[in-house]
Amino acid sequence: MAGFPILTDDAVYAQFNYETVVDAMRDAFAERAAGTLEAPPRWYVNAGAGELVFTVGAATGPTNASGFRVYGNYPDTGDEQTQLVAVFDATSGAFEGLLVGHATGGLRTGGIGGVAIDALAPADSATLGVLGSGFQARTQVGAACAVREFEEVLVYSPTVESRTTFAETVGEDVDLPVRAVDDSKSVVHAADVLVCATNSETPVFDPAWLEPGMHVTTIGPRFEDAHELPLEVVDRADVIATDSLPQVDDYDRSYIASGTDRERMVELATVLETPDLGRTSDDEVTLFCSVGLAGTEVVLGRRFLEEFV
Amino acid sequence: MAGFPILTDDAVYAQFNYETVVDAMRDAFAERAAGTLEAPPRWYVNAGAGELVFTVGAATGPTNASGFRVYGNYPDTGDEQTQLVAVFDATSGAFEGLLVGHATGGLRTGGIGGVAIDALAPADSATLGVLGSGFQARTQVGAACAVREFEEVLVYSPTVESRTTFAETVGEDVDLPVRAVDDSKSVVHAADVLVCATNSETPVFDPAWLEPGMHVTTIGPRFEDAHELPLEVVDRADVIATDSLPQVDDYDRSYIASGTDRERMVELATVLETPDLGRTSDDEVTLFCSVGLAGTEVVLGRRFLEEFV
Numbered sequence: 001m002a003g004f005p006i007l008t009d010d011a012v013y014a015q016f017n018y019e020t021v022v023d024a025m026r027d028a029f030a031e032r033a034a035g036t037l038e039a040p041p042r043w044y045v046n047a048g049a050g051e052l053v054f055t056v057g058a059a060t061g062p063t064n065a066s067g068f069r070v071y072g073n074y075p076d077t078g079d080e081q082t083q084l085v086a087v088f089d090a091t092s093g094a095f096e097g098l099l100v101g102h103a104t105g106g107l108r109t110g111g112i113g114g115v116a117i118d119a120l121a122p123a124d125s126a127t128l129g130v131l132g133s134g135f136q137a138r139t140q141v142g143a144a145c146a147v148r149e150f151e152e153v154l155v156y157s158p159t160v161e162s163r164t165t166f167a168e169t170v171g172e173d174v175d176l177p178v179r180a181v182d183d184s185k186s187v188v189h190a191a192d193v194l195v196c197a198t199n200s201e202t203p204v205f206d207p208a209w210l211e212p213g214m215h216v217t218t219i220g221p222r223f224e225d226a227h228e229l230p231l232e233v234v235d236r237a238d239v240i241a242t243d244s245l246p247q248v249d250d251y252d253r254s255y256i257a258s259g260t261d262r263e264r265m266v267e268l269a270t271v272l273e274t275p276d277l278g279r280t281s282d283d284e285v286t287l288f289c290s291v292g293l294a295g296t297e298v299v300l301g302r303r304f305l306e307e308f309v
Numbered sequence: 310m311a312g313f314p315i316l317t318d319d320a321v322y323a324q325f326n327y328e329t330v331v332d333a334m335r336d337a338f339a340e341r342a343a344g345t346l347e348a349p350p351r352w353y354v355n356a357g358a359g360e361l362v363f364t365v366g367a368a369t370g371p372t373n374a375s376g377f378r379v380y381g382n383y384p385d386t387g388d389e390q391t392q393l394v395a396v397f398d399a400t401s402g403a404f405e406g407l408l409v410g411h412a413t414g415g416l417r418t419g420g421i422g423g424v425a426i427d428a429l430a431p432a433d434s435a436t437l438g439v440l441g442s443g444f445q446a447r448t449q450v451g452a453a454c455a456v457r458e459f460e461e462v463l464v465y466s467p468t469v470e471s472r473t474t475f476a477e478t479v480g481e482d483v484d485l486p487v488r489a490v491d492d493s494k495s496v497v498h499a500a501d502v503l504v505c506a507t508n509s510e511t512p513v514f515d516p517a518w519l520e521p522g523m524h525v526t527t528i529g530p531r532f533e534d535a536h537e538l539p540l541e542v543v544d545r546a547d548v549i550a551t552d553s554l555p556q557v558d559d560y561d562r563s564y565i566a567s568g569t570d571r572e573r574m575v576e577l578a579t580v581l582e583t584p585d586l587g588r589t590s591d592d593e594v595t596l597f598c599s600v601g602l603a604g605t606e607v608v609l610g611r612r613f614l615e616e617f618v
Contacts (some may be wrong), residue, residue: 003317004391004409038355046347046377047367048399054363057364058356068379070395074402082404084394086379090357093383095391098407100313134320 009101039249050074085161110139129191318410350559359383366604419448438500
């Protein structure tokens with residue numbers, strides 16, 4: 001026996017729901033707004049053929065959890081690679097448990113996306129559009145459907161089998177019609193909320209397709225020299241929010257929002273506290289740039305340990 | 310089931326021996342000498358009421374392991390605080406397992422001390438003296454007795470019960486007479502090899518007691534404004550070795566070896582490769598300043614996982 005709780009992906013996936021994930025992320029952003037979320041930028045350390053990436057954080061308010069997530073970036077990939085999330089009591093330093101696998105990291109990104117959509121998208125958003133069909137796209141849809149009463153989800157990704165499988169799988173997650181379509185234009189045209197969660201380093205849709213009132217979230221590449229989003233969307237957005245400005249500024253590449261666009265950027269925690277900094281009319285375009293707020297994995301890991309052990 | 314091996318202190322203590330620990334540390338220093346041990350200084354991150362301390366490292370030669378040790382520094386102390394050592398394959402990034410508890414960190418410090426004594430102390434050292442009676446003192450004695458045929462171990466620490474218990478416990482570890490004595494002078498006078506492993510911030514012996522030929526190891530406080538060792542010992546030592554010069558230089562406090570003494574310091578790995586940089590006669594005084602070489606926990610953790618799982 002290890003003497004402390006360990007949660008694997010199997011245990012998390014068997015027990016979690018997106019409402020809880022989004023709720024935990026709300027707690028994290030409330031601590032961020034209150035100044036009690038310690039969230040330094042990621043730390044990259046060369047270690048052998050690759051690097052280890054640490055995000056350390058602490059929520060020292062009501063959550064009272066500190067800890068970190070670590071994963072490896074190695075040229076090889078394989079099932080034996082995994083992530084660890086370690087949770088400690090932020091006051092006593094007591095070790096509270098470990099989460100092993102990709103679930104916690106992925107779900108917290110989804111949960112953050114859910115909080116962003118709830119804060120920024122029109123209340124009556126009916127159609128969720130998704131470009132991309134991977135793990136990140138899946139958690140974004142799950143969390144989005146926990147904060148809005150969508151009528152339908154449309155997904156496009158270039159490979160027929162990927163988008164078809166995604167539609168089937170995610171349809172079971174969210175208990176809504178999820179439809180795979182043959183072109184990105186149909187997705188963007190229909191979408192009230194558009195989630196881009198691809199690996200593409202070139203824009204995945206035409207900015208002319210954008211319509212007033214849309215909320216757009218970008219999860220994939222977001223640099224000036226590699227971006228899934230058309231740069232025109234950044235300029236056009238009335239609100240540009242992110243989960244972590246320190247992380248935006250810590251990248252060693254130019255971010256998609258530079259110059260005056262960077263100056264306009266606002267943290268999601270600030271929008272939650274001061275809603276006037278978010279959407280102020282139904283025809284504004286809002287944009288959420290997800291970069292990863294440290295400490296959120298620890299807050300979600302703590303919640304999972306509390307509920308599932 | 311966690312899906313990967315976990316070793317607790319109970320499992321390590323039930324199966325380890327000091328010969329293996331010292332052998333693993335020899336491997337680590339061989340990689341250090343060959344330039345294949347990545348060992349950046351420790352990283353301290355504020356996290357709640359305390360801080361998390363990470364040592365990340367990789368042995369990319371024959372050991373092929375990367376990973377880290379993490380522990381918390383919190384004002385509270387308690388049994389629920391622990392350390393983690395995570396081991397990855399340095400080439401593929403595959404997660405290989407976790408060691409939970411204080412054993413791996415403590416034993417690797419002992420093992421490093423053993424390698425240092427083997428490299429620096431006279432071959433015919435007969436008496437091992439120990440000032441201090443804590444966990445660090447215990448692992449130093451265990452590892453020292455794996456590299457020299459001592460006839461006797463003498464221990465002093467201020468509390469009678471502590472030193473008496475230490476003598477009994479460690480006597481079982483090393484199968485040698487271990488004797489608690491009533492004053493530090495008797496220990497230093499008799500010692501061929503002297504290990505200081507206290508928490509004292511003032512010198513624990515009189516430098517006049519030092520005799521030609523002695524080897525001294527210091528594990529406790531080692532700063533100009535807080536040191537268990539008399540500063541005269543640093544000046545007098547013919548050889549001043551350490552496990553990690555980058556770590557010596559990374560402290561934000563002045564180290565006990567400054568100025569020309571700092572310039573004379575040599576890494577243990579270098580001494581192992583070029584023995585002339587170590588002891589060159591039986592009457593020289595040698596000093597080993599243990600600071601903690603990153604990557605060594607990962608090398609030892611890998612060995613334990615290989616042998617005990």
